Amino acid sequence: MTVNLTEKFKDNIVCKGLGITYPIIQGGMIWVSGSKLAATCSESGILGTIGAGSMTPEVLKEHILKAQKLTSKPIAVNIPLLYSRCQEQIEICLEHGVKTIITSAGSPKKFTTLIKNAGPKVLHVTSNPLLAKKCEDAGVDMVIAEGFEAGGHNGRDELTTMVLIPQVRKAVSIPVIAAGGIGSGQSIMAALCLGADGVQIGSLFAAAVESSAHDQFKKKITEAGYDSTRLMLKNLVPVRLLENNFSKKVALLEQNGASEAELKELLGKGRSKLGMFDGNMEEGELEIGQIACSIDRVSRVSEIVGTLLSELGSSLMRL
């Protein structure tokens, strides 16, 4: 006997709200999730997301148009609110019929009403239950609760997904999407058991064939061990990084009590592009989650999603 997941998730609140078949979102990722990755993910029945954080509004427009040519299914755009041109990025999304905007790294109060009045759904990324409640109060449609196992920028709270999800579930009545450390159907099942209505996955898709990450970065992800990443730059902008020369320099500065100015000087400009997009494995910034240790090869999106669904089906049967 097998589980019919399409049927199972027919009435799932995330699937219905976002127009997708399975309650899985491919997380927006700077330098990694362009039109190709987002469109391929959407074609596979989950929600593909363009990561606007590394794009000018003009480049974002190109990616939205390209993705819309590749798929007629919904795609989302992730907009970190710490970038100076985020309002222009939002306007581009509204002009081009994007139905879901995922905001992060800023206050949900800032743009939620503006976006919702224009039609799209707003999802906001949060790292603790208090902020999740603020998202709900600001009118956000769904909250993405991200544990500190996750790749990319992170909350200072260091709450793991296992602890965070039940807390956020209690704090809000809007749909909750779990993120951070999810790398298998079994962990999707665990997140659903903890009270989440869906999941967001980043690292697994960063290493996909269709991601725009540099091949050297994808290779390094597949070589990561259980202790290869660290949450760093906690006093500046907390971010989970793969170990390399750059991260060792950050660690040394932090150990010696470096000031914000010294850390900013080391970070300089363009570190994340240098690492993740240009492929400088030693001096670039390499953002990835703890779950990288379970990624052992570069696979196509269709294979990644197929495996997640088949594992989820087996877990449902087993339990």
Ligand SMILES: Cc1cc2nc3c(=O)[nH]c(=O)nc-3n(C[C@H](O)[C@H](O)[C@H](O)COP(=O)(O)O)c2cc1C
């Ligand atoms: C390379 C990389 C870049 C990321 N960039 C962003 C970003 O621009 N905006 C954002 O909200 N989250 C970003 N994230 C977080 C993801 O959207 C997602 O929430 C996270 O990866 C989930 O945890 P996981 O990596 O354990 O799957 C990034 C993650 C990675 C790995």
